Every structure is written in structure tokens, then in C-alpha cells.
Amino acid sequence: xxxxxxxxxxxxxxxxxxxxxxxxxxxxxxxxxxxxxxxxxxxxxxxxxxxxxxxxxxxxxxxxxxxxxxxxxxxxxxxxxxxxxxxxxxxxxxxxxxx
Amino acid sequence: xxxxxxxxxxxxxxxxxxxxxxxxxxxxxxxxxxxxxxxxxxxxxxxxxxxxxxxxxxxxxxxxxxxxxxxxxxxxxxxxxxxxxxxxxxxxxxxxxxx
Numbered sequence: 001x002x003x004x005x006x007x008x009x010x011x012x013x014x015x016x017x018x019x020x021x022x023x024x025x026x027x028x029x030x031x032x033x034x035x036x037x038x039x040x041x042x043x044x045x046x047x048x049x050x051x052x053x054x055x056x057x058x059x060x061x062x063x064x065x066x067x068x069x070x071x072x073x074x075x076x077x078x079x080x081x082x083x084x085x086x087x088x089x090x091x092x093x094x095x096x097x098x099x
Numbered sequence: 100x101x102x103x104x105x106x107x108x109x110x111x112x113x114x115x116x117x118x119x120x121x122x123x124x125x126x127x128x129x130x131x132x133x134x135x136x137x138x139x140x141x142x143x144x145x146x147x148x149x150x151x152x153x154x155x156x157x158x159x160x161x162x163x164x165x166x167x168x169x170x171x172x173x174x175x176x177x178x179x180x181x182x183x184x185x186x187x188x189x190x191x192x193x194x195x196x197x198x
Binding site: 002003005008010013014015016018019022023025026038039084085088091092094095097098 | 101102104107109112113114115117118121122124125137138183184187190191193194196197
């Protein structure tokens with residue numbers, strides 16, 4: 001029996017990151033509040049996972065003001081989209097292996 | 100857009116645990132050496148993840164002697180099989196949502 005886990009990317013291991021990347025794959029860009037609402041996260045949770053994904057180069061973070069209010073938006077990078085697609089592919093192989 | 104990550108079980112988040120449970124779902128029981136070889140793990144890595152899965156009640160650990168040699172074998176519990184199947188189902192939903 002061969003179980004390959006090499007292509008499963010440690011950077012996407014947490015369900016929060018799985019959720020974040022899924023949202024960012026389906027949307028051009030999503031702001032902090034929306035991402036927090038969609039995934040039912042705390043500010044701290046979202047900020048720390050976003051920082052880690054940004055450090056990997058998988059997402060881009062833009063901070064701007066809308067009127068007087070600060071606004072943070074996230075976007076998946078091309079690298080992020082590619083690596084996440086590979087990660088999902090590896091998960092799918094593992095799932096198929098469990099059938 | 101609805102991304103649900105609640106059913107993704109934190110106990111199976113790490114790829115090592117995904118690999119371990121996959122092997123244990125496909126085999127009645129597997130010993131330490133075989134699991135280590137199959138997943139290319141270190142002793143410490145495998146032992147710590149096995150301990151965590153045992154604590155959750157998802158695997159059973161049996162320690163015995165074969166001749167003079169100590170032998171550790173692992174088996175997925177019914178609870179472990181059920182919860183892992185649910186986990187894979189949730190991952191599959193997330194993957195489908197990314198299509």
C-alpha cells in the first residue's frame with residue numbers, strides 16, 4: 001500500500017487556511033470582515049493565519065482607507081492558487097486511496 | 100459563498116495523521132516499523148502523532164513482545180474510522196466547492 005503525503009502542503013494543513021484559500025480562490029479579493037464572517041473566525045485567528053500565508057507568498061494583503069476607516073483586503077497570488085490546487089489534488093488522491 | 104470548515108476535524112489536520120489514518124483504515128493493524136516506513140516518518144514524529152490519536156480514542160495501541168523484541172501495533176477504532184470518514188467527506192465538499 002502506498003500512501004503519499006509529500007504533496008500535501010504543510011502550509012495549508014489547518015482547516016482555517018483551507019477555508020481561507022477556498023474563499024480566495026473563488027473571489028478576486030475579500031476583505032477582513034467578510035473573510036472573518038464567512039469562516040466564523042476571531043480577529044486574532046484570521047490575522048495570524050493570513051500573516052503566515054502572506055509570508056509563504058500565497059496571498060497578498062492590501063491595507064487602505066475607505067473614507068476614515070482602515071480596510072484590509074486579501075487576494076490569492078498566482079503561486080498561492082497553483083500550490084493550493086496541488087494541495088487539493090494531493091488530498092483528493094488520499095481520499096480516493098481511502099475508497 | 101458558503102465555505103464550511105466545521106466538519107473538518109482538527110485532530111486530523113496534519114498530513115502525518117491523514118497518512119496514518121489512511122493506512123489504518125486500509126489495514127486491520129499495522130506495526131510501528133511498517134507505519135514509519137510507509138509514511139517516511141521519524142520515530143519521534145510517529146510516536147507523538149500516535150499518542151495524540153490514541154488520546155482522542157481514534158486508534159488503539161498494543162505493545163507486546165515477539166520473542167525478545169518489543170513490538171508496537173496500531174489499529175483504528177470504530178470511532179476513529181467514523182470520524183475519519185466524516186473528515187474525508189468534509190474535505191471532499193471543500194474540494195468540490197473549489198471546482
